[in-house]
Amino acid sequence: MHDQPRYSGQSISEFFADGRELRPPVAGTIATTHEVDNVVLSGRGNTGWVHEIPAKVVVRNSGLAALAERGQTRFNIYCAPCHGYAGDGAGSVNRKARVGSFVAPSLHDDRIRHIPDGQLYATIANGIRAMPGQGHTLKVDDRWAVVAYVRALQLQQHLVAQE
């Protein structure tokens, strides 16, 4: 019982033809958590950025309202420090970052209001110019959730501005 035959890490195996005891994953293995739909993963279709959050993401997250609600919690953690809770660029990091390009813009800027959902998704995933990507902290569906919430914020602030 005490001394059972076993492999130690990185030891040699006589059982496997390649002599390796640690087995590499079968070629083509995909983690069950990996997003296999390239459009959902990248925000891009054959003709460019997708204009709307992919329907399958909305459905598997119990609808747009639930997705936006989830997005609010992620936005407040991962975006608000720079862009502000209202997305107006009044985050605490911004108040310190008085060096031009490090100042996060207001998300209510007319141009940003009109970028396609896929482009907003990719900005979150990969970052853009001085903005670091948030892909390492936000999983695929959470990035789309933030897109849903940013759209809700933009709509709300736009209506407020029109009043």
Ligand code: HEC
């Ligand atoms: C560390 C601070 C920081 C964080 C965190 C951050 N941003 Fe940014 N963001 C920036 C800065 C700085 C820019 C301007 C980049 C530039 O133009 O060089 C920017 C730009 C943007 C833009 C405009 C892109 C364009 O087309 O010009 C969008 C949209 C945006 N951020 C969304 C988000 C969202 C959503 C999150 C949260 C997931 C987020 N950002 C998190 C700093 C940040």
